[in-house]
Amino acid sequence: MAPLPLSVSFDGDITALLLAVDDQDTAEAVGRQIAAHVVGRRVRDRGTPIRVRHDGRVLPPGQRVGEAGVRPLDHVEAFFDEP
């Protein structure tokens, strides 16, 4: 359990945001946290699952971000999975 400050963005939004997560959070949980700042605020909800991408790789939803090699101030991008 360690705080992990990240640069994050959501596909279709305009800016990178600062988001403090926990390194034990799963990719799915991080995706939800990113969406909370963007979806329904500046990007319309598509109702499809949210995935996250780090360093060009889409992370499995259940993988803990700390174990996926996500480091402080790395950029994580969330996006709606295609139905």
Next chain:
Amino acid sequence: MPRLSRSDWYDLSRDMNWTLRYARAEEVFPEELSGSHGVTAEAWERWDEPYKIGYREYVHNQVTKDTTTYSLKNAVSRSKLFDRLDPGWKSVILAHYGAITMPEYLAAIGEARMARFGRSAAWRNTATFGALDEMRHGQIQAFFTYGLLGKEPRADWAHKAYHTDNWVVLAARSLFDDMFVANDAVSMALQLTFTLETGFTNLQFLAMAADAMDVGDLEFGALISSIQTDEARHSQQGEPTIRVLIDNGHKEWGQFLIDHMFWRAWRVFAVLTGLSMDYYTPLESRRMSFKEFIEEWVVEQFAQQFRDFGLDYPWYWDDFRRELSWFHHGIHLGVWTYRPTVWWNPDAGVSAAERDWLEEKYPGWNDTFGRNWDVIQDNLRNGDVAATLPQTLPMMCNLCQIPIIRAAGVLAGALDSPAPLRHTYKGKTYLFCSEPCKWIFTRRPERFAGHRSLIDRFLGGDIDPPDLGGVLAYMGLSEAEQGGDATGYAWATR
């Protein structure tokens, strides 16, 4: 007493050089302050300003300008002119006054440095007038805003802004420290007077004065015109300085200085002027879009000037041209969203008629940024203002100190990735919004590494409590000073 024409006495009167006997030239003109790159004193003698003026003429001109401008202010201040101004236009002038008034004073430091450490006597003479100009600009703008305090308390930010750590001020202070407060005389001539003033502000002030008259803001129009005529004169210090550098084998250094500052000037210009021209200025008063303005006045006219010197376009020219279609739209969405963090009321500027104008000027706007505004508009129509306000900070560029909005570039189809660019220096990782910002940093990291971004300050524990309330307090914004939507969301509910 014989009356001589100016050409008979001018060269003699401005040449205050003398032969140094008690100190060496490098002690009198240290490289850190003169930046003359070893160009000889004889070579600097060829420095010749295009615009010539004597002290008596200067004083006469300035008194005339002040008398006219102050008289107009006195007349207008007794009217209800300010009350009748469009709310978006009030935002234009409040943003301008806060961001520009104190840097005018700081520019006087820069001009004074050229007046002391410029290697040519003619240049020092010209820069002395420049320092007097900038003092006048600081004073007149502080005084004009003082007159607005009864009607708009946030006019106080003309004086207050640079005594705070507001994010806009962090960005502008970083730029102006780089450009003139902490710069040598030669670099300043190229970066302040040539790149910023000749390239951007001189033209912008002309356009702003015309817009001010068009919206009925006679006071601001007269003020800006009065400043612009000074700028047109003192901005001409750049050209002879470039000429001396090029003639003495330092073209590459001149190109670097211009490439460096053109990008930084563009960044801040897009934030202040881009938003003003395309979103805050009332629709009926818009003469051209921000992109059209930049393409006509900067891309064609200014760029022609540096090509005349045999200089190349900056290496990032294509990226710059592409940014004209998206960067300020993204910044506008960001500034509006983070409206409590600025000292003016951002005007959304996206009513149905304004959207038509944006689509015409920026084809595709509705399908990109328009979609973000659709979601915002829905929330406002549902009475959910809270959903339009932020709950965390945007990432900030470690060079320009402006939010990293590469995602907007992806949205507009201009960039491939929203991820900030990275560079590690002495064990610390720095994040950047763009390749040119990263390039500027990595060319001289020791110059920029110590400037802590808002994110560095937040993560470093400077902001307490570490939430948005703490951020607003850190930025010096009382509740009454925080920005809101300029029209009270009227655009969204019509």
